[in-house]
Amino acid sequence: MLLTALAPGSTTRITGVRAGADASLRLREMGMRAGTTLRLDMVAAGGARIVAVGGARLAIDHSTAALIDVAMP
Amino acid sequence: MSTAPPTSRRTATVMLVGNPNVGKSTVFNHLTRARQRVVNAPGTTVTLAQGTWTTPTLTATLIDLPGTYSLIARSPDELVAADAVTGGDYDLAVVVLDATALSRSLYLLGQVAAAHPGPLIAAVTMMDLARSRGIAPDLDALAQALGIPTIALNGRSGAGADSLAQAVTTTLAHPTRVTGIDPARHRADPAHPLECAENLFDWVHGVLEAAQPPVAARRTLTDHLDRILLTPWAGIPVFLAVVWGVFQLTTSVATSLMDAVTGFMAGPVADALTKVLTWLHAPQWLTSLSVDGALSGVGTVLSFVPLMAIMFAAVAVLEGSGYLARVAVVADRAMRALGLDGRAMLPLIVGFGCNVPALAATAVLPHARQRLLTGLLVPLTTCTARLAIYLMLAHTFIPDHAGTVVFAMYVAAIVLVIVWGLIARHTVMRDITPEPLVIALPDYQLPHLRTVGLGVWTRVASFVTKAGTVIMMAVVALWAVQAIPVHGGHRLGDVPIEDSVYGVVSESVAPALEPMGLNNWRVSAALISGVAAKEVVIGALAQSYALDGSDDATLSDHLRATITDTSNSHPTAAALALMVFSLSYLPCLATMAEQRRLFGWRWTALAGGAQLTGSYLLAIAVFQVGVAL
Numbered sequence: 222m223l224l225t226a227l228a229p230g231s232t233t234r235i236t237g238v239r240a241g242a243d244a245s246l247r248l249r250e251m252g253m254r255a256g257t258t259l260r261l262d263m264v265a266a267g268g269a270r271i272v273a274v275g276g277a278r279l280a281i282d283h284s285t286a287a288l289i290d291v292a293m294p
Numbered sequence: 295m296s297t298a299p300p301t302s303r304r305t306a307t308v309m310l311v312g313n314p315n316v317g318k319s320t321v322f323n324h325l326t327r328a329r330q331r332v333v334n335a336p337g338t339t340v341t342l343a344q345g346t347w348t349t350p351t352l353t354a355t356l357i358d359l360p361g362t363y364s365l366i367a368r369s370p371d372e373l374v375a376a377d378a379v380t381g382g383d384y385d386l387a388v389v390v391l392d393a394t395a396l397s398r399s400l401y402l403l404g405q406v407a408a409a410h411p412g413p414l415i416a417a418v419t420m421m422d423l424a425r426s427r428g429i430a431p432d433l434d435a436l437a438q439a440l441g442i443p444t445i446a447l448n449g450r451s452g453a454g455a456d457s458l459a460q461a462v463t464t465t466l467a468h469p470t471r472v473t474g475i476d477p478a479r480h481r482a483d484p485a486h487p488l489e490c491a492e493n494l495f496d497w498v499h500g501v502l503e504a505a506q507p508p509v510a511a512r513r514t515l516t517d518h519l520d521r522i523l524l525t526p527w528a529g530i531p532v533f534l535a536v537v538w539g540v541f542q543l544t545t546s547v548a549t550s551l552m553d554a555v556t557g558f559m560a561g562p563v564a565d566a567l568t569k570v571l572t573w574l575h576a577p578q579w580l581t582s583l584s585v586d587g588a589l590s591g592v593g594t595v596l597s598f599v600p601l602m603a604i605m606f607a608a609v610a611v612l613e614g615s616g617y618l619a620r621v622a623v624v625a626d627r628a629m630r631a632l633g634l635d636g637r638a639m640l641p642l643i644v645g646f647g648c649n650v651p652a653l654a655a656t657a658v659l660p661h662a663r664q665r666l667l668t669g670l671l672v673p674l675t676t677c678t679a680r681l682a683i684y685l686m687l688a689h690t691f692i693p694d695h696a697g698t699v700v701f702a703m704y705v706a707a708i709v710l711v712i713v714w715g716l717i718a719r720h721t722v723m724r725d726i727t728p729e730p731l732v733i734a735l736p737d738y739q740l741p742h743l744r745t746v747g748l749g750v751w752t753r754v755a756s757f758v759t760k761a762g763t764v765i766m767m768a769v770v771a772l773w774a775v776q777a778i779p780v781h782g783g784h785r786l787g788d789v790p791i792e793d794s795v796y797g798v799v800s801e802s803v804a805p806a807l808e809p810m811g812l813n814n815w816r817v818s819a820a821l822i823s824g825v826a827a828k829e830v831v832i833g834a835l836a837q838s839y840a841l842d843g844s845d846d847a848t849l850s851d852h853l854r855a856t857i858t859d860t861s862n863s864h865p866t867a868a869a870l871a872l873m874v875f876s877l878s879y880l881p882c883l884a885t886m887a888e889q890r891r892l893f894g895w896r897w898t899a900l901a902g903g904a905q906l907t908g909s910y911l912l913a914i915a916v917f918q919v920g921v922a923l
Contacts, residue, residue: 232510242488243368244730249491250363251732252397260510262517265524267627269731276429276511277395280524280623282731 224261224270224281224289232260233291240288251279253289306466308347308354311379311406312390313399314361314660315619315736317419319343320449321390322358323748325458330748332756340374340662343752349459352466357384361660363398365405365482368729370662376482379406386413386466388458390447393424395734396431396506400498401491403440403472408480408494413469415461416440417447417454423737427511436505441473450742474500516737520620529624536617537643540608540655544601545647545678551600559593579777582787587773591766594827595758598650598765598884602757605644605651606750609658612640614741618658619733626731632715633726635659638668642711645675646704649885653892654753663726666893670901671715673881673889676707679828683876686832690850691857691869703873710878714908722900757891764887772826775799791819791838810875810910810917811861811868821875827882867920875913878905 268283326345367373391399437444447454625636645652688696782793800819823834861868
């Protein structure tokens with residue numbers, strides 16, 4: 222399941238990132254790696270996903286969010 | 295009375311390293327107070343803050359590096375930070391960790407430790423926010439896991455600064471290594487970035503297990519505010535309202551302050567200087583040089599100070615409040631086609647008020663190349679000074695459709711920004727590609743007044759000393775060409791325009807305006823004056839007709855007659871060409887001086903040349919099409 226298919230308020234676990242090497246690395250550096258639990262807070266203007274990872278909150282644009290696979294824990 | 299024996303003080307270079315929005319600059323401002331300046335990283339347009347930090351036992355040169363998430367750089371700013379860390383030209387690094395985002399902070403700490411074998415200290419900020427989210431780390435456990443001094447630091451209150459000072463002295467004398475970091479395994483290797491990242495995250499995971507409770511973060515006020523400020527129905531109107539507010543501050547509010555400064559310099563100060571010079575029996579040319587040249591230059595620079603201070607303060611408040619990151623989200627789609635971050639909307643909109651503070655507003659962008667591209671596009675946003683030219687020409691030549699024509703000029707400016715942006719992206723800035731938006735959203739905070747104040751002071755000082763010097767020299771040079779007689783036997787400083795160097799240059803330039811139906815020295819002289827400031831174009835035209843500039847109707851009559859003559863009775867087409875040319879032919883001196891301060895001469899000259907060429911061709915096209923129709 223893709224992060225973009227998730228309903229706001231859901232807590233889920235990242236299972237993989239299909240982005241290119243650069244985007245994958247940046248996502249990992251921001252804490253978005255396989256096995257990490259995240260909560261989808263909301264869908265923002267322009268379709269960006271606002272997620273909570275640990276104590277941090279990130280905004281990820283719609284097309285990048287569509288490259289992140291998640292699964293219910 | 296005894297004299298205390300002199301204590302031996304150590305000097306050291308200390309780097310502040312950390313993620314963006316980690317509170318690093320607040321820490322820097324607290325430690326250095328006003329003893330700081332903005333410098334360019336060698337060979338780049340990336341600026342660094344450098345200051346002096348004095349502790350009881352140490353005098354340190356403190357360098358605030360650009361915020362970065364990684365030492366594998368993706369932007370010039372990140373590259374400056376990465377090069378500074380890996381170059382090792384410092385005695386100690388303080389890595390600032392965000393307690394609310396410990397994972398990515400520790401990742402950077404691990405990279406720094408792997409790259410730099412020297413002493414390291416961890417300074418943990420945002421502890422109060424982490425507590426409110428219920429995720430505050432156990433600092434003793436964190437220090438134990440890291441194996442280096444780990445200090446809780448509040449840059450706003452200064453709590454922890456003494457402990458940091460003590461830790462720096464101790465660590466310089468007895469450096470310790472970060473536990474568990476093996477440079478061979480963890481050093482950032484651009485050839486195998488994902489593998490290195492995984493290795494490092496395994497280490498981060500181990501540290502987090504020891505130091506941070508594995509609980510879900512509580513929602514805070516920030517989450518609730520974002521539920522409003524990031525939605526399309528409220529986020530976009532709020533963003534537009536914020537930009538409108540900044541626009542108003544840099545136009546309506548700043549204009550009255552600028553007028554007050556200009557009036558004071560041109561009135562009482564100029565009168566006083568004239569009296570002093572007269573009392574000293576100074577020759578007339580010296581009085582003219584001092585009052586109309588040097589003092590006018592100083593007045594021009596000083597008149598920009600309140601405007602720049604307002605802009606710098608607005609940027610600092612938007613940044614310090616955490617709202618700027620939301621702008622990047624809300625305006626992301628609008629700017630993506632140009633390869634720019636959504637935050638570029640702010641300087642581009644402010645540019646419609648005045649280009650100079652708009653250039654200052656490029657500081658909201660985190661990447662130097664994006665700041666550069668935005669800074670090169672800003673002069674195409676048509677400032678209010680150019681509006682006076684459009685209004686005068688539109689009312690004179692196309693009175694029935696003046697409003698539509700002026701509106702069309704604004705549309706043309708937006709089209710030019712897009713077209714030039716796309717041209718730049720496919721030529722000199724091919725390296726700018728739309729990047730995925732993956733951005734941390736810091737908690738909303740009340741901006742820290744001292745940090746805002748120090749930032750404004752440092753940046754205004756930089757503007758006055760760097761851009762101000764150029765503006766001053768240019769104003770004096772402009773005085774000189776207007777004051778030096780070429781023929782007519784006039785005295786220096788007392789020359790009619792047509793007999794001055796300025797008049798002769800205008801005469802020689804005028805034929806170049808023939809293809810746009812404007813071959814007249816008065817027009818070329820007014821356009822040359824417009825390089826000094828667009829506000830003076832209409833006044834220069836009036837002056838060339840020996841009018842006092844207060845009677846627009848008379849000026850309109852003269853101008854209509856002149857342009858009807860130069861355009862072979864196609865005055866409307868020539869007037870439209872003049873408007874299009876005025877829109878973008880060259881930025882004003884203050885804009886070019888600020889561009890030079892931020893991006894260097896090369897980019898300023900390249901952008902000016904491109905604008906001049908482009909607007910020249912466009913104006914010719916407008917006239918020729920107008921004639922053909």
